[in-house]
Amino acid sequence: MPSTELPPPMNETNKQSEEDPLVFDASVAQFQSHIPSKFVWPDHEKPCSESPELPAPLIDLKGFLSADAWEVSNATRSVDEACKKHGFFLIVNHGVDSQLVAKAHELMDSFDQVGGLQVFVDDKWHSVTPKVDAFVINIGDRFMALSNGTYKSCLHRAVVNNKTVRKSLAFFLCPKEERVVMLPRGLVDSDSPRMYPDFTWPTFLEFTQKHYHSNARTLDAFSDWIRNTTN
Numbered sequence: 134m135p136s137t138e139l140p141p142p143m144n145e146t147n148k149q150s151e152e153d154p155l156v157f158d159a160s161v162a163q164f165q166s167h168i169p170s171k172f173v174w175p176d177h178e179k180p181c182s183e184s185p186e187l188p189a190p191l192i193d194l195k196g197f198l199s200a201d202a203w204e205v206s207n208a209t210r211s212v213d214e215a216c217k218k219h220g221f222f223l224i225v226n227h228g229v230d231s232q233l234v235a236k237a238h239e240l241m242d243s244f245d246q247v248g249g250l251q252v253f254v255d256d257k258w259h260s261v262t263p264k265v266d267a268f269v270i271n272i273g274d275r276f277m278a279l280s281n282g283t284y285k286s287c288l289h290r291a292v293v294n295n296k297t298v299r300k301s302l303a304f305f306l307c308p309k310e311e312r313v314v315m316l317p318r319g320l321v322d323s324d325s326p327r328m329y330p331d332f333t334w335p336t337f338l339e340f341t342q343k344h345y346h347s348n349a350r351t352l353d354a355f356s357d358w359i360r361n362t363t364n
């Protein structure tokens with residue numbers, strides 16, 4: 134379960150009704166001249182210039198990829214620690230072909246290292262500053278469910294302004310749609326009861342796109358929703 138307090142509710146949008154489903158439809162939204170209020174952060178949640186830096190470790194995967202036992206255990210421990218705290222870390226020497234990365238940069242019109250990524254940890258927003266050649270990795274809600282809540286999936290957002298263009302490349306690693314996320318049996322015992330039901334990606338997507346405005350307790354709310362809809 135996320136250890137954080139909830140960020141303040143976003144307007145009244147956390148309580149979506151069937152009559153007013155929270156749907157973001159890009160084909161409609163792109164023609165609107167104003168951003169619908171339900172997508173605007175309330176004033177008290179608006180980004181401030183002074184967000185502390187998130188202590189996300191920079192992990193060098195060179196040794197890990199060389200399969201050196203000591204390096205592997207070092208990198209594994211760093212990833213494990215970061216995932217237990219907030220689920221964010223940066224990796225360098227990740228093995229992705231540097232020419233491929235250069236090509237991706239080239240294909241974005243003007244690609245600079247963009248800041249603006251913020252993560253809600255310990256009741257406040259933190260910044261994650263990009264580093265040259267590093268990928269920022271974060272685990273998501275499915276991984277949090279898969280680890281029975283041991284690894285944290287933290288609420289995050291990209292902060293933009295009306296002066297500078299912000300572009301970023303994001304990649305999502307997902308199992309096949311029909312695959313059910315099932316908790317490994319070894320992770321549940323009398324001290325650590327099961328926290329989330331098994332589920333598939335389309336079900337989670339339906340919840341986050343149509344029924345709920347993501348916040349720090351999305352996974353808990355989703356679990357309640359599944360239990361209520363299946364009972």
Ligand SMILES: O=C(O)CCC(=O)C(=O)O
Nearest residue numbers: 249250289291301302303
């Ligand atoms: O643009 C970024 O920095 C992060 C994007 C992201 O977290 C996402 O697309 O889920």
Ligand SMILES: [Fe+2]
Nearest residue numbers: 271289290303
């Ligand atoms: Fe994300």
